[in-house]
Amino acid sequence: MPANDRSLPHRLTSREFMQELPFRLFISPLAQRLEVHWHEFFELGFVTMGEGKHVINGHSLSARKGMLFLLTPADFHEMIPAPGTTLVHYNLIFSDKLLDKELYRLLFAQYRKHLVCQLSEEDYGAIAAEFERIHREQEQIAALEAGRIVKGAIERLLIELMRRSGLPEGAGPLEQASDQHEIGATIAFLRLHFREPLTLEAAAREAGLSPNYFSTRFRQYTGVTYQHFLQNLRLQFAGSLLQTSTLPITEICFASGFRTLPHFERAFKQRYGVPPSKYRS
Known part of the structure; x- marks a missing residue:
């Protein structure tokens, strides 16, 4: 995308980048701004050289050697190398087929602005070795054992990232009662799919519960109604x-999951106190 055209954040598709495989690993050197964009897939990144800025959902973070981060299909970002430097990072993209249900829930059931950590020099080597292993195995992916090795490496990286990122502020451990477990998994699903037309009935099916029971338990679990929770996710994304x-x-409006502009503008003003045009300025 041309550097002077920033009006339309680009959407990267699985068809463009993954094709037959459920993952791909790239080594990406950036000497100039990588414009704001988002993806249909997950991206697990690891900075190996250089410094600059990484802006995720509107939040600007320092990017330097040892930065490990996860981006979901609900995130958008841009990377900006410092002047005169090249920012080099491993760029591992993968589909949700490589995430089992329990890991998916652990990663996404509770709200985080982003999943990012900065590794010390001491810890850098072990994480770099996992990416290097995936890079080697990618060449042999036709072999069954290679696919298993890659899946295992991705899971280890995600668990390390989750541990080092810690629990979200104010959050405690997730409840383990069976229906709370299912509602937690559904919340994780909503955090990644909120731009889609998701009815309460569809969410209840995702949880394997009846709509009425799901609605009651969802409000007990989150403190808000299903529709309020879903709308807040959309408004946060729109604000960023x-x-x-x-x-x-x-x-x-439409990229955030709203179906009509008047509804979006009313909801936005009610949440933020100003219409979208004033919020931007």
């Missing part, structure tokens, strides 16, 4: 897009 892109407000 307003602050980090020049995407037209109508496009932001």
